[in-house]
Amino acid sequence: MDFYRDATWVLEYMEQQEARGRISGSLQTLVLRSCKVYKIKSNPKHIYAILDSCWRYKPYLEKVMKRSGILDDIPKRKGKPMYQRLTLLLLCHDMLLSRSKRIQMGKHPIKSYVLKYKTRMNAELARLKVKLKVKNLSELFTGDGTDDDVPPVRWVRVNPLRCPKGNTDSVVDELTRKFPTKVDSWRDIVPGTIYHDEFVPLLFGVHTQDKITSHELYKQGKIIIQDRASCFPATILNPGPHDIVVDACAAPGNKTTHVASYMFGNEPDQGHSKDRKPQIHAFEKDPERAKILQKMVKTAGCAQNIQVNVGDFTKLATPALCKGVTGFIVDPSCSGSGIFGRKYVDSLNSRRQGADSQKQGAKDNEDEDVPEEQEQDEDDNVDGDEANNSKPTRDPLETRLAKLASFQFQVVKHAMSFPTATRIVYSTCSIHAEENERVVIDLLLDKKVQEWGWTVSKRERAIPSWPRRGLVSEFEEIFRDDKEKCQEMADGCIRALPKEDGGIGFFAVSFERKL
Numbered sequence: 001m002d003f004y005r006d007a008t009w010v011l012e013y014m015e016q017q018e019a020r021g022r023i024s025g026s027l028q029t030l031v032l033r034s035c036k037v038y039k040i041k042s043n044p045k046h047i048y049a050i051l052d053s054c055w056r057y058k059p060y061l062e063k064v065m066k067r068s069g070i071l072d073d074i075p076k077r078k079g080k081p082m083y084q085r086l087t088l089l090l091l092c093h094d095m096l097l098s099r100s101k102r103i104q105m106g107k108h109p110i111k112s113y114v115l116k117y118k119t120r121m122n123a124e125l126a127r128l129k130v131k132l133k134v135k136n137l138s139e140l141f142t143g144d145g146t147d148d149d150v151p152p153v154r155w156v157r158v159n160p161l162r163c164p165k166g167n168t169d170s171v172v173d174e175l176t177r178k179f180p181t182k183v184d185s186w187r188d189i190v191p192g193t194i195y196h197d198e199f200v201p202l203l204f205g206v207h208t209q210d211k212i213t214s215h216e217l218y219k220q221g222k223i224i225i226q227d228r229a230s231c232f233p234a235t236i237l238n239p240g241p242h243d244i245v246v247d248a249c250a251a252p253g254n255k256t257t258h259v260a261s262y263m264f265g266n267e268p269d270q271g272h273s274k275d276r277k278p279q280i281h282a283f284e285k286d287p288e289r290a291k292i293l294q295k296m297v298k299t300a301g302c303a304q305n306i307q308v309n310v311g312d313f314t315k316l317a318t319p320a321l322c323k324g325v326t327g328f329i330v331d332p333s334c335s336g337s338g339i340f341g342r343k344y345v346d347s348l349n350s351r352r353q354g355a356d357s358q359k360q361g362a363k364d365n366e367d368e369d370v371p372e373e374q375e376q377d378e379d380d381n382v383d384g385d386e387a388n389n390s391k392p393t394r395d396p397l398e399t400r401l402a403k404l405a406s407f408q409f410q411v412v413k414h415a416m417s418f419p420t421a422t423r424i425v426y427s428t429c430s431i432h433a434e435e436n437e438r439v440v441i442d443l444l445l446d447k448k449v450q451e452w453g454w455t456v457s458k459r460e461r462a463i464p465s466w467p468r469r470g471l472v473s474e475f476e477e478i479f480r481d482d483k484e485k486c487q488e489m490a491d492g493c494i495r496a497l498p499k500e501d502g503g504i505g506f507f508a509v510s511f512e513r514k515l
């Protein structure tokens with residue numbers, strides 16, 4: 001019963017949020033957030049599983065319940081109904097629509113009450129299906145993007161910082177034993193097989209059904225789940241043991257720990273030395289997310305080397321605080337339009353809002369990703385978002401993108417102002433040019449940026465073999481006369497399309513200068 005009680009609270013929260021027009025971002029985020037708000041003891045993953053399905057079928061379940069009369073005869077105590085509408089909804093969901101068609105609890109009066117209506121409800125459900133011309137209610141959702149909203153591959157990278165003397169061979173051997181069949185393309189991955197990535201060193205793709213999170217390697221921090229494209233920034237920056245790197249928008253810390261693996265991977269033990277000054281300065285504005293960052297950094301085995309600063313990077317980070325910084329990772333909050341796991345909620349939003357003019361806006365909710373450490377257990381491995389989390393996303397898409405782009409520009413420009421830096425990798429998990437190529441263009445047109453000498457790195461310096469590059473048309477709109485230069489700048493950028501390229505939609509570009 002405790003489980004259904006907990007799920008009822010979360011469902012209540014979801015209804016409240018929906019009534020306020022605040023269902024935005026991914027359903028997973030919403031569920032996890034409310035589990036936190038209500039300090040729920042049940043496993044959030046189980047709560048998410050039931051609510052994901054229950055929320056989807058809610059309008060239909062409500063019809064069936066209404067027609068069956070189950071809500072009319074609820075026994076009363078002191079004049080008040082003994083059972084809540086939403087708890088009944090959850091029980092009816094499990095009885096009618098779950099795989100087992102069973103209510104997951106022992107003997108309880110509420111269970112007996114619902115079971116009394118089983119035959120009537122099944123009949124009402126059958127009637128509804130006939131009316132809707134479907135054999136199964138799930139047919140109502142095929143093709144709307146909610147049925148296949150999962151990443152195609154689970155990407156895992158080996159973490160040398162947790163390997164003795166940075167020797168990753170034993171981990172790779174163990175992975176090979178667990179997944180003996182190697183495939184040549186990520187598209188060929190089926191359960192039990194493994195793909196060795198050709199773009200990011202020590203990165204492997206496995207099937208999403210292979211529960212890698214229960215493996216010891218994962219528990220010991222020897223492998224880290226991280227989307228392939230999200231591994232590009234550290235791979236492009238490729239810092240060495242003598243670099244000093246700032247991660248401007250760091251939580252939950254995937255890129256921070258990946259950067260650390262490049263810097264200290266060959267000598268993880270020295271990296272642990274107490275006398276050593278931190279060579280990575282990570283900034284995170286949101287204190288809650290900063291805690292997750294701290295935890296991730298610890299799990300990955302690089303806490304000694306990373307100084308976590310909680311606050312606004314554009315205000316807190318100064319050349320004096322980050323002395324001698326050579327490189328930056330700038331991965332600020334974005335629309336998150338390249339990420340999975342939100343399509344379902346977006347589709348709900350667009351259904352709810354109805355009007356076509358609003359649909360596009362709803363499709364591009366701000367990036368509100370689940371903190372990685374909670375999310376790694378499940379599905380795609382995404383980055384997080386700024387403190388937009390509680391904001392209803394009612395602005396038209398262009399307005400939101402313009403606001404985000406202006407913020408992204410400021411963050412990169414601040415990084416560019418550090419006198420000792422020679423390399424900056426800027427990235428987003430957005431598919432919109434406004435947050436990507438156009439931010440690059442605005443920076444290149446900025447007088448100060450020109451004065452400081454920053455240019456876009458050539459393709460050779462940014463994973464040259466990755467085939468999908470930036471949109472040349474965006475550069476041509478501004479720098480019309482120099483087609484060659486436009487091509488060169490677009491080639492310097494990296495794009496990844498969601499799913500089609502094996503993971504999340506992504507953009508990355510490297511800026512550099514000579515001092």
Ligand SMILES: C[S@@+](CC[C@H](N)C(=O)[O-])C[C@H]1O[C@@H](n2cnc3c(N)ncnc32)[C@H](O)[C@@H]1O
Pocket residue numbers: 230248249250251252253254255256283284285286289311312313314331332333334372383384385386387
């Ligand atoms: C896209 S996420 C970063 C994901 C991270 N790079 C990773 O790979 O795990 C953006 C993060 O930037 C933080 N943020 C937003 N504005 C910031 C600012 N002005 N200064 C520092 N952090 C900021 C957000 O709270 C969010 O955690």
